[in-house]
Amino acid sequence: xxxxxxxxxxxxxxxxxxxGWQEYEKNPYDQVQNPNGIIQMGLAExxxxxxxxxxxxxxxxxxxxxxxxxxSVFKELALFQDYNGFPAFKNxxxxxxxxxRGNKVKFDPNKLVLTAGxxxxxxxxxxxxxxxxxxxxxxxxYYPGFDRDLxxxxxxxxxPIKCTSANGYxxxxxxxxxxxxxxxxxxxxVKGVLVTNPSNPLGTTMTRLELNHLIDFAIEKEIHIxxxxxxxxxxxxxxxxxxIAEALTERxxxxxxxxxxxxxxxxxxxxxxxxxxxxxxIYSNNQAVVSAATKMxxxxxxxxxxxxTLSQMLKDKKxxxxxxxxxxxxxxxxxxxxxxxxxxxxIRCLESNAGLFCWVDMRHxxxxxxxxxxxxxxxxxxxxxxxxxxxxxxxxCSEPGWFRMCFANMSEETLMVAxxxxxxxxxxxxxxxxxxxxxxxxLKNKWVFQLASYEQEPDR
Amino acid sequence: MRMLSxxxxxxxxxxxxxxxxGWQEYEKNPYHEVHNTNGIIQMGLAExxxxxxxxxSWLAKNPEAAxxxxxxxSIFAELALFQDYHGLPAFKKxxxxxxxxxRGNKxTFDPNHLVLTAGxxxxxxxxxxxxxDPGExxxxxxxYYPGFDRDLxxxxxxxxxPIHCTNSNGFxxxxxxxxxxxxxxxxxxxxVKGVLVTNPSNPLGTTMTRNELYLLxxxxxDKGIHLxxxxxxxxxxxxxxxFISVMEVLxxxxxxxxxxxxxxxxxxxxxxxxxxxxxxxxxxIYSNDDMVVAAATKMxxxxxxxxxxxxLxxxxxxxxxxxxxxxxxxxxxxxxxxxxxVSGLQKAGISCLNGNAGLFCWVDMRHxxxxxxxxxxxxxxxxxxxxxxxxxxxxxxxxCTEPGWFRVCFANLPERTLDLAMQRLKAFVGEYYNVPEVNGRSQSxxxxxxxxxxxxxxVSRLSFDDRCPIHGR
Numbered sequence: 022x023x024x025x026x027x028x029x030x031x032x033x034x035x036x037x038x039x040x041g042w043q044e045y046e047k048n049p050y051d052q053v054q055n056p057n058g059i060i061q062m063g064l065a066e067x068x069x070x071x072x073x074x075x076x077x078x079x080x081x082x083x084x085x086x087x088x089x090x091x092x093s094v095f096k097e098l099a100l101f102q103d104y105n106g107f108p109a110f111k112n113x114x115x116x117x118x119x120x121x122r123g124n125k126v127k128f129d130p131n132k133l134v135l136t137a138g139x140x141x142x143x144x145x146x147x148x149x150x151x152x153x154x155x156x157x158x159x160x161x162x163y164y165p166g167f168d169r170d171l172x173x174x175x176x177x178x179x180x181p182i183k184c185t186s187a188n189g190y191x192x193x194x195x196x197x198x199x200x201x202x203x204x205x206x207x208x209x210x211v212k213g214v215l216v217t218n219p220s221n222p223l224g225t226t227m228t229r230l231e232l233n234h235l236i237d238f239a240i241e242k243e244i245h246i247x248x249x250x251x252x253x254x255x256x257x258x259x260x261x262x263x264x265i266a267e268a269l270t271e272r273x274x275x276x277x278x279x280x281x282x283x284x285x286x287x288x289x290x291x292x293x294x295x296x297x298x299x300x301x302x303i304y305s306n307n308q309a310v311v312s313a314a315t316k317m318x319x320x321x322x323x324x325x326x327x328x329x330t331l332s333q334m335l336k337d338k339k340x341x342x343x344x345x346x347x348x349x350x351x352x353x354x355x356x357x358x359x360x361x362x363x364x365x366x367x368i369r370c371l372e373s374n375a376g377l378f379c380w381v382d383m384r385h386x387x388x389x390x391x392x393x394x395x396x397x398x399x400x401x402x403x404x405x406x407x408x409x410x411x412x413x414x415x416x417x418c419s420e421p422g423w424f425r426m427c428f429a430n431m432s433e434e435t436l437m438v439a440x441x442x443x444x445x446x447x448x449x450x451x452x453x454x455x456x457x458x459x460x461x462x463x464l465k466n467k468w469v470f471q472l473a474s475y476e477q478e479p480d481r
Numbered sequence: 482m483r484m485l486s487x488x489x490x491x492x493x494x495x496x497x498x499x500x501x502x503g504w505q506e507y508e509k510n511p512y513h514e515v516h517n518t519n520g521i522i523q524m525g526l527a528e529x530x531x532x533x534x535x536x537x538s539w540l541a542k543n544p545e546a547a548x549x550x551x552x553x554x555s556i557f558a559e560l561a562l563f564q565d566y567h568g569l570p571a572f573k574k575x576x577x578x579x580x581x582x583x584r585g586n587k588x589t590f591d592p593n594h595l596v597l598t599a600g601x602x603x604x605x606x607x608x609x610x611x612x613x614d615p616g617e618x619x620x621x622x623x624x625y626y627p628g629f630d631r632d633l634x635x636x637x638x639x640x641x642x643p644i645h646c647t648n649s650n651g652f653x654x655x656x657x658x659x660x661x662x663x664x665x666x667x668x669x670x671x672x673v674k675g676v677l678v679t680n681p682s683n684p685l686g687t688t689m690t691r692n693e694l695y696l697l698x699x700x701x702x703d704k705g706i707h708l709x710x711x712x713x714x715x716x717x718x719x720x721x722x723x724f725i726s727v728m729e730v731l732x733x734x735x736x737x738x739x740x741x742x743x744x745x746x747x748x749x750x751x752x753x754x755x756x757x758x759x760x761x762x763x764x765x766i767y768s769n770d771d772m773v774v775a776a777a778t779k780m781x782x783x784x785x786x787x788x789x790x791x792x793l794x795x796x797x798x799x800x801x802x803x804x805x806x807x808x809x810x811x812x813x814x815x816x817x818x819x820x821x822x823v824s825g826l827q828k829a830g831i832s833c834l835n836g837n838a839g840l841f842c843w844v845d846m847r848h849x850x851x852x853x854x855x856x857x858x859x860x861x862x863x864x865x866x867x868x869x870x871x872x873x874x875x876x877x878x879x880x881c882t883e884p885g886w887f888r889v890c891f892a893n894l895p896e897r898t899l900d901l902a903m904q905r906l907k908a909f910v911g912e913y914y915n916v917p918e919v920n921g922r923s924q925s926x927x928x929x930x931x932x933x934x935x936x937x938x939x940v941s942r943l944s945f946d947d948r949c950p951i952h953g954r
Contacts (some may be wrong), residue, residue: 022744024610024614026610027612027773027777028772071557071561085549096533096537099757099759099761137599149485149486149489155486169782174610296564297787298561313488314489317488317635323762324762325762326793327790
């Protein structure tokens with residue numbers, strides 16, 4: 022009766038990534054109302070800098086009240102459904118994107134296509150670049166939502182580029198070539214590579230070397246590059262962020278064919294913390310892509326009300342500069358808190374300089390080096406210790422034992438509670454059970470013992 | 482290897498049709514009361530601009546709605562983070578109440594069966610993704626909204642097979658037409674998954690009769706297929722007969738959750754036409770089938786409604802005093818405006834289908850065609866766009882089977898501009914339509930025919946043209 026798409030589970034929403042959310046929904050932590058509930062650490066939201074935006078909005082009421090110089094623009098906005106987007110908003114967006122890249126690159130508003138969130142942008146690009154059954158290569162681990170966003174309705178395929186902790190998950194020439202061969206083996210036509218830079222779930226920025234490997238690869242195979250740069254504004258530490266646009270410009274490739282095959286996805290959901298407003302975009306130097314994507318954006322336009330409010334806000338360069346700087350400071354501080362807290366529990370993370378999460382190494386807590394053991398550990402973490410974190414398997418990681426933990430979607434107090442629970446988890450996992458002692462006293466003694474022995478562990 | 486996908490490369494987005502080309506001409510030379518009085522008047526855009534004052538005055542009295550506040554408290558962070566594809570509960574409640582109110586509260590809707598989407602464009606495409614696989618088909622009565630070719634077929638890979646409706650019975654859907662369309666699909670090896678109707682109809686501006694709705698229900702029941710009723714114009718039914726929703730007819734026929742057909746009847750809605758808010762991208766899918774709701778909800782990730790907009794409109798629609806007044810006043814103004822268009826056309830010797838809804842009239846210009854062909858229709862259309870400077874939509878762009886019909890919008894421009902448009906049309910008809918059989922005469926001599934002679938021919942044509950009486954349905 023229904024289509025195959027509606028009937029099957031190729032929407033990918035049965036993965037543990039989403040199941041963890043469901044558990045959280047049933048029993049969400051609240052400092053006052055439900056202190057034993059599950060703490061949400063699986064949601065990559067940026068809640069650290071709302072005060073800055075709120076205070077700007079309070080000082081600039083016209084932006085929300087839909088006024089321009091005191092005059093109502095309600096009617097103009099109510100009628101504005103032009104898929105070319107609100108010009109003032111697109112102009113501000115390209116300036117904002119450029120400033121985030123240290124103004125080392127410039128963007129043309131006519132090459133920008135607005136979409137209802139980057140979820141829509143990614144799917145739209147796939148519809149533009151891949152036919153049913155074509156494939157895109159993605160480095161693992163990757164954002165679990167891609168299985169739905171890139172494959173579900175487009176019927177495109179994803180072939181993983183194997184990255185491992187052996188070299189900090191960097192993309193290598195070998196891994197790229199192997200993925201390509203793998204696709205060929207399955208008779209899949211490879212149309213491009215999609216990378217997320219900064220990476221989700223790793224929280225790291227791509228190096229220039231990686232970007233150059235990628236560009237060389239795309240030139241050789243004559244395929245596309247989609248660079249999802251939605252976390253570009255969350256880079257809080259060196260090395261600084263290098264966009265694919267910058268890498269291409271550095272190599273003077275503006276006139277090369279590959280220039281027309283590189284596309285950037287952006288969104289205000291992570292940097293500005295506004296996922297509810299559904300503001301995403303595609304940037305491409307390829308006129309045909311811009312044209313097709315523009316028409317497709319009809320299926321997910323950004324509300325004119327929102328375009329107006331944000332165009333006013335982004336116009337204030339003093340505000341955006343201050344916001345970016347302060348936001349990055351706060352993210353760095355919060356990340357450090359998480360890293361220290363984990364260290365205190367003897368847990369290390371991948372060294373990261375961006376994003377809203379850490380890529381956490383819990384391999385030593387696995388009963389065996391298997392995904393079954395990872396799942397078992399994950400269930401324990403969620404159900405017994407009340408932390409919703411994302412298991413690496415849901416991100417298609419090739420090595421069991423890694424987890425993504427978010428740090429920017431909760432208060433500092435909540436993060437500290439989470440860290441205490443992690444410590445308790447570690448004790449319960451490593452130390453064998455003992456009878457006759459009350460659990461809390463046993464845990465306290467063991468915790469002190471554990472902390473002493475882990476203090477010597479080098480930081481990663 | 483082709484660089485881009487088929488979707489991006491070919492023009493199956495349907496945007497090369499005259500419907501969109503007319504817009505392009507308008508964009509190049511738009512009419513302006515002061516700055517460009519000879520420009521093209523846009524009568525191809527089904528927008529409702531008649532009641533903004535009501536919304537603006539409500540906004541002025543209720544600043545909290547736009548200001549991210551609720552009971553004086555800031556809810557900015559809550560809204561900024563709200564990306565739940567189940568939608569803002571208060572907004573969904575307000576939407577279902579509004580939808581029920583438009584239907585005279587003869588039916589009620591359950592907010593848990595409502596899925597919000599970024600406009601009806603997104604809702605319609607999502608429905609097709611949920612109900613049909615690539616290569617399958619959906620039946621749609623002609624004439625239909627040109628955008629459907631893009632919305633329903635482009636990325637879904639689904640086909641549209643037309644249900645031919647003609648003027649002989651006022652373009653109503655018949656059993657025969659339904660059956661013929663189904664057979665046609667079978668002949669082309671296309672598996673039919675459903676029927677999609679727009680009620681009130683775009684471009685006809687008429688509501689479906691109870692009889693048509695019964696026919697449709699029997700048909701989908703018999704074939705075991707779906708029925709999607711796009712009711713985005715439901716709030717614009719300004720005249721009798723009153724609007725009957727497919728949900729009402731299901732109730733009439735005592736079809737409830739225990740009957741099979743219950744699960745296969747779905748409604749699309751939007752605030753773009755009734756409230757005149759196409760820029761805010763608010764559409765909705767309503768289905769009695771839990772699986773459809775579940776799948777559509779996930780798919781709505783690709784086109785969610787901005788939480789900022791959901792908050793504003795939930796406050797607005799929750800104000801029952803506003804909605805009651807708005808619905809009544811909207812009807813009144815649309816009715817008056819349609820009357821002005823009809824009488825203006827009449828003065829030019831042009832009749833329309835008797836319409837009781839929508840933001841446009843379905844205008845009969847068959848008597849102005851050089852021949853009963855679509856080439857002649859295109860010729861006439863080009864003259865109207867390029868010479869008379871009116872952008873109207875030719876019936877062929879709506880897949881009408883009979884040449885000579887045009888959709889003319891009346892609610893997207895001020896009254897005085899509408900009057901001007903009618904004057905231009907009258908002048909055009911008067912000047913051109915006296916001797917269509919004359920060939921080889923120069924333009925100037927053609928125009929130099931006296932008013933008197935052209936008037937005579939015009940009058941005589943009118944009196945012999947009894948194929949379609951004025952206001953016939």
